[in-house]
Amino acid sequence: MTTGGTNMRRYSLLLAPALLLACAGCQIIPMNADSSAALKEAPVIQVVRYHSGPINITNPKDAPGLGPLSVVVVGSVAGSGELPTGDALARVFKLPDPGDEVARRLVEKLKAEGRLGNLRLEPNPLPRPLPEDASQYRARYPSGLVLELSIDTQGASYAPTNWRTYTYYMAGRARLIRVSDGKVLWLDTCNIHAFAEDAAKRQLDVSEFEANNGAKLKEITSYSNERCSRILADKILAKAS
Amino acid sequence: MNTLTLGCTALLVSALMACSAPKVRNAYEGPERAASDVATLFTAKKSAYPDQRPRALFSAVNGKHYGTAVVGYPTVARVLPGEALVKVYCVTDDLPASWDKFLLFYATLRAGHFYELACDRFTASAIDRGTSYESIHHLLADAIQAKQAQ
Numbered sequence: 001m002t003t004g005g006t007n008m009r010r011y012s013l014l015l016a017p018a019l020l021l022a023c024a025g026c027q028i029i030p031m032n033a034d035s036s037a038a039l040k041e042a043p044v045i046q047v048v049r050y051h052s053g054p055i056n057i058t059n060p061k062d063a064p065g066l067g068p069l070s071v072v073v074v075g076s077v078a079g080s081g082e083l084p085t086g087d088a089l090a091r092v093f094k095l096p097d098p099g100d101e102v103a104r105r106l107v108e109k110l111k112a113e114g115r116l117g118n119l120r121l122e123p124n125p126l127p128r129p130l131p132e133d134a135s136q137y138r139a140r141y142p143s144g145l146v147l148e149l150s151i152d153t154q155g156a157s158y159a160p161t162n163w164r165t166y167t168y169y170m171a172g173r174a175r176l177i178r179v180s181d182g183k184v185l186w187l188d189t190c191n192i193h194a195f196a197e198d199a200a201k202r203q204l205d206v207s208e209f210e211a212n213n214g215a216k217l218k219e220i221t222s223y224s225n226e227r228c229s230r231i232l233a234d235k236i237l238a239k240a241s
Numbered sequence: 242m243n244t245l246t247l248g249c250t251a252l253l254v255s256a257l258m259a260c261s262a263p264k265v266r267n268a269y270e271g272p273e274r275a276a277s278d279v280a281t282l283f284t285a286k287k288s289a290y291p292d293q294r295p296r297a298l299f300s301a302v303n304g305k306h307y308g309t310a311v312v313g314y315p316t317v318a319r320v321l322p323g324e325a326l327v328k329v330y331c332v333t334d335d336l337p338a339s340w341d342k343f344l345l346f347y348a349t350l351r352a353g354h355f356y357e358l359a360c361d362r363f364t365a366s367a368i369d370r371g372t373s374y375e376s377i378h379h380l381l382a383d384a385i386q387a388k389q390a391q
Contacts, residue, residue: 061339082300082309084328084343087363092326092345210304210326210345 026173028188031238035176035185039116039236044144045176047121048137049103049151050128055086055095056155057209060163080163080206086155093214098151098225099125102172102190105229106149114237119147134175135182145185146177151228154221156204157194166209167194168202168220174232188235190228198227264382266315268299268307279319280350282327282367284358285380287334297329297358297365300343316382322352327367331360 039045060081089095103121110116130150131137137146150173156166169192176186192202201223208216233239267273268282284298298314300306303326308314314330327348332341344365350356355377356367370377 082306082328082330082343084345088342088344088365091364092347207304210301210328212304213326 049099049149058157101225109233190231297360301328
């Protein structure tokens with residue numbers, strides 16, 4: 001393989017987490033007149049969400065094709081090799097689980113903008129794994145609808161040409177399920193990735209992860225939770241985001 | 242100059258800098274302060290404990306780095322007292338380097354106190370070992386003991 005080809009391969013691998021597609025392989029089911037009517041007429045819509053995974057922070061030591069020497073030198077010079085784990089950042093700065101935050105904000109929007117008074121947000125998130133078989137909710141809820149939310153990926157990744165600037169990304173999926181027969185009435189995603197129009201609002205320098213008690217990281221994760229809830233609310237209410 | 246030469250030069254410079262770096266470092270700006278005016282954070286020597294526990298190396302305080310892979314990590318860091326966000330590099334000698342990680346924690350540091358840095362795979366902390374150097378000197382390497390005694 002040529003040097004250019006090797007670099008292309010390396011860059012494409014580095015970009016993979018930034019380009020992730022939420023719910024790869026799953027079929028989007030748009031809202032239609034029937035599902036919209038079911039949403040309004042259901043006596044109760046249970047809103048459930050699942051525990052989210054930790055923030056996956058790209059580190060030079062995970063980059064393909066770099067030797068140990070390059071990892072130390074590049075990682076230290078850029079500062080990206082000295083970043084704490086996503087777990088450590090979330091714990092010390094008390095970052096909320098994005099699943100909790102997106103679900104709470106989504107319910108607020110649906111109540112305010114969709115005038116849906118039948119939403120019931122489950123007090124606690126459910127443990128993974130996420131059941132692909134939607135009929136499993138029948139054992140938990142006797143009737144009505146379930147609005148299921150899962151933030152499947154969240155992380156921060158640097159650009160191949162700038163290892164100091166990270167972009168936070170997030171991908172989530174939501175389904176509206178009719179409990180009586182387990183039918184999925186609606187399914188869609190929020191995919192907040194490194195090449196979206198708003199990517200600049202989710203960028204932070206490597207030094208900003210820890211500075212000011214994580215203020216920038218808190219701001220960006222909060223913005224992303226809001227953005228994801230906005231995208232999903234607009235899709236449910238059939239509005240343009 | 243090709244990439245290999247550049248890399249080797251960088252490695253040599255890094256190694257020299259790390260080896261020559263002082264093992265006792267002031268993690269604050271300004272003039273030297275008395276030991277009674279700062280908190281002393283230290284990493285216990287490898288032989289301090291019979292088990293192969295992970296070692297927490299001082300990296301940064303309040304977002305400012307005083308230890309890196311290039312300049313080396315201090316064995317003893319003198320930090321201003323108060324509430325501080327401390328970052329350590331948690332290293333486990335008997336596991337691959339990919340298991341090593343940087344961890345954060347908040348600590349309330351008191352002037353004149355010695356704090357032993359500790360970590361496991363998920364959390365890190367600074368254990369207050371009191372104000373007596375005599376009670377902790379056996380945890381420090383000989384070279385550090387000499388420096389601390391100065």
